[in-house]
Amino acid sequence: MIDLKKHLNPSQFLAATTIDGPVLVIAGAGSGKTRVIEYRVLNLVQSGIEPSSILLLTFTRNASRVMLSRASNHDPRCAMVEGGTFHSFAYKALKRYANAVGFTNLFSILDESDAIDAVAKCSGGLDISEKDRKFLKKGTIRSIISMSINKHEPIEDIIEKEYPHLAEYSEYIKNVKTKYVRYKTEKNYLDYDDMLIYFKKLLENSPVRKLIADKYKYIMVDEYQDTNKLQGDISYLLAKDHKNIMVVGDDAQSIYGFRGATHKNIMDFPAMFPGCTVIKLEENYRSTQPILDAANSVLSEMTNKYEKRLVSGLKHKGARPQMWFFNDAYEEAGWIADKMNELRRNGTPFEKQCVLFRSSYISIALQAELNKRGISYQLMGGMRFYESSHVKDLVAHLKLVMNPKDELAWHRALELIEGIGPRTSAKISKDFIQEENIAGITKGPLSKYEKGFKYSSGLLRFKALIENISADNAKVGERFERVFDYYSPLMKSRFDDWNTRINDLETLKKIAYRYDSLQDLLSDFAIELPDHGGGHHEAGHKNQVTLSTIHSAKGMEWEAVFLIGLIDGVFPVSFSLGDDESVEEERRLFYVGLTRAKTDLFITFHRENNRGYMSQLNKLSRFIDSSMILSRLEQNVTVNSDW
DNA sequence: CCGCGGAGTGTTTTT
DNA sequence: CACTCCGCGG
Numbered sequence: 001m002i003d004l005k006k007h008l009n010p011s012q013f014l015a016a017t018t019i020d021g022p023v024l025v026i027a028g029a030g031s032g033k034t035r036v037i038e039y040r041v042l043n044l045v046q047s048g049i050e051p052s053s054i055l056l057l058t059f060t061r062n063a064s065r066v067m068l069s070r071a072s073n074h075d076p077r078c079a080m081v082e083g084g085t086f087h088s089f090a091y092k093a094l095k096r097y098a099n100a101v102g103f104t105n106l107f108s109i110l111d112e113s114d115a116i117d118a119v120a121k122c123s124g125g126l127d128i129s130e131k132d133r134k135f136l137k138k139g140t141i142r143s144i145i146s147m148s149i150n151k152h153e154p155i156e157d158i159i160e161k162e163y164p165h166l167a168e169y170s171e172y173i174k175n176v177k178t179k180y181v182r183y184k185t186e187k188n189y190l191d192y193d194d195m196l197i198y199f200k201k202l203l204e205n206s207p208v209r210k211l212i213a214d215k216y217k218y219i220m221v222d223e224y225q226d227t228n229k230l231q232g233d234i235s236y237l238l239a240k241d242h243k244n245i246m247v248v249g250d251d252a253q254s255i256y257g258f259r260g261a262t263h264k265n266i267m268d269f270p271a272m273f274p275g276c277t278v279i280k281l282e283e284n285y286r287s288t289q290p291i292l293d294a295a296n297s298v299l300s301e302m303t304n305k306y307e308k309r310l311v312s313g314l315k316h317k318g319a320r321p322q323m324w325f326f327n328d329a330y331e332e333a334g335w336i337a338d339k340m341n342e343l344r345r346n347g348t349p350f351e352k353q354c355v356l357f358r359s360s361y362i363s364i365a366l367q368a369e370l371n372k373r374g375i376s377y378q379l380m381g382g383m384r385f386y387e388s389s390h391v392k393d394l395v396a397h398l399k400l401v402m403n404p405k406d407e408l409a410w411h412r413a414l415e416l417i418e419g420i421g422p423r424t425s426a427k428i429s430k431d432f433i434q435e436e437n438i439a440g441i442t443k444g445p446l447s448k449y450e451k452g453f454k455y456s457s458g459l460l461r462f463k464a465l466i467e468n469i470s471a472d473n474a475k476v477g478e479r480f481e482r483v484f485d486y487y488s489p490l491m492k493s494r495f496d497d498w499n500t501r502i503n504d505l506e507t508l509k510k511i512a513y514r515y516d517s518l519q520d521l522l523s524d525f526a527i528e529l530p531d532h533g534g535g536h537h538e539a540g541h542k543n544q545v546t547l548s549t550i551h552s553a554k555g556m557e558w559e560a561v562f563l564i565g566l567i568d569g570v571f572p573v574s575f576s577l578g579d580d581e582s583v584e585e586e587r588r589l590f591y592v593g594l595t596r597a598k599t600d601l602f603i604t605f606h607r608e609n610n611r612g613y614m615s616q617l618n619k620l621s622r623f624i625d626s627s628m629i630l631s632r633l634e635q636n637v638t639v640n641s642d643w
Numbered sequence: 644c645c646g647c648g649g650a651g652t653g654t655t656t657t658t
Numbered sequence: 659c660a661c662t663c664c665g666c667g668g
Contacts, residue, residue, distance in 0.1 A: 111658090112657080196658095256656080256657075259657065358656080359655050359656075360655080381657085418645095418646095423644055424645085454645095549657095551656045573656085647666090649664090649665095651661105651663075651664095652660100652661090652662080653662105
């Protein structure tokens with residue numbers, strides 16, 4: 001038995017050992033939240049609780065993996081604890097109990113870009129002028145629909161609050177939503193929101209809820225400030241019967257409002273679970289006091305928060321964070337590269353250094369510079385690898401084998417064939433969804449086109465592939481490989497950079513060989529594959545600095561952090577400026593960025609705008625200019641700069 | 644009806 | 659710069 005008191009301070013100890021009943025933990029940045037979960041899991045297991053009856057819900061798949069593996073180092077039984085995201089847990093339950101909510105369990109998951117395509121499909125045929133149709137982007141419609149679902153608010157309210165300029169289209173968007181919902185049911189599709197919706201429905205069905213609640217008797221939810229209304233409801237339903245639930249969060253770090261998250265969940269938790277124990281973790285074990293002073297000044301400018309101040313529990317004092325001004329992005333990048341080398345010479349290896357930014361594109365100049373200097377880096381956030389078109393093309397073939405009603409997948413696959421465009425693919429696949437299985441499709445509607453058309457030879461090759469990968473019960477990896485063989489030649493004419501794309505697919509192929517079930521492979525691609533699928537997601541990859549969006553850096557820490565691009569309109573992003581709550585969310589994001597640093601923090605700005613036509617000079621971010629943080633920073637200007 | 648090339652555009656964050 | 663849209667030639 002491990003002596004928890006040796007590893008935890010009194011509030012952490014309380015959080016790890018209050019086993020029964022509801023617990024709310026307000027955990028400031030760097031206050032040892034991960035540690036609390038690690039030891040709480042350990043404590044539960046060592047108190048004799050069956051590991052498989054413990055459930056840990058986290059924000060990313062990786063987060064639960066890290067926490068559970070740390071706990072397992074103390075006691076291997078902890079590896080049996082169930083962990084994952086709300087979505088992955090919902091998926092599992094839905095697969096098992098699909099028919100209780102009127103689905104067959106062979107549903108396909110629509111990732112974000114699939115969902116946008118589907119919405120576009122449903123926007124057709126409705127009464128709206130061509131001009132308006134162009135003006136209303138499909139992604140926007142999808143966002144509005146999704147937001148209305150996640151917040152559980154009517155479309156009108158969302159439009160009024162977030163998209164007032166689209167007020168006149170409310171009716172239209174509601175119609176699209178109706179069509180979209182029907183479309184998904186017909187095609188056996190679930191999008192990300194549906195996984196939560198149907199899971200909640202499942203839990204509202206008491207016999208099923210009882211089964212699930214009987215199995216998972218101890219529940220923990222991490223990053224509770226970034227859960228949305230649906231996830232809050234799900235948490236409640238999961239714990240309603242036994243009330244053994246601990247949620248952990250920090251309202252000052254709520255940064256997913258754009259996805260419908262609300263820190264209201266944290267605020268309302270005591271009301272949902274009367275008599276809950278509230279524990280505050282306030283001592284910070286991560287950063288030096290000067291860094292926390294800067295963070296505190298940002299905290300003090302937040303409206304609408306729990307009162308708090310971060311105090312460092314570290315012994316050494318540390319230097320003040322530095323603010324650096326540059327003429328342009330290249331000068332900035334050069335300076336950062338120099339500084340990285342200097343830090344390394346002084347004992348901070350590259351893997352303990354990180355560059356953070358608001359949006360991925362901000363890092364492009366820096367990436368070029370690092371490449372030039374031979375400093376290797378690991379990129380986090382930004383374009384998701386399995387949403388790139390070559391991955392989606394290949395995966396589409398596997399999808400339609402699993403779910404022959406997957407119209408989007410048929411279209412995607414058919415349009416790869418020479419001579420087939422949107423019209424022809426629509427014509428050919430029109431009858432597909434009437435068929436029950438692949439054999440019915442290849443023998444029936446598909447076979448009509450295999451002679452006499454300019455695309456017939458291509459279609460014949462396609463048909464052979466489909467029959468091949470659906471007929472036998474070959475290994476998932478082998479099926480993947482067959483599609484790969486078929487797709488490779490098509491890729492070479494489609495992409496100039498097919499070389500690197502082939503490499504991506506080689507990586508995926510290796511992953512595919514690890515699966516026994518095609519459905520699991522496909523669902524993991526959609527909901528669980530961690531950052532970039534390349535497999536190098538383990539934090540602190542040897543001798544590499546990390547480049548990351550702040551969103552992706554959530555929960556992590558580095559010795560040295562460069563927070564770049566503090567330009568008004570970039571950070572806070574221009575979109576947010578019209579609306580106070582959005583600016584507040586940007587401010588929380590800034591706070592999250594600052595608090596990732598342990599000992600060295602550098603904030604940078606460059607003045608020249610290199611976005612071609614807009615030749616105005618950049619303005620310093622409002623989060624710094626004439627803000628209280630300025631007095632907490634040591635200000636610097638580079639030598640060759642004319643500031 | 645397809646596909647290509649050129650013009651235009653707008654550019655978050657992620658399960 | 660990467661993706662989308664448009665118009666034209668086949």
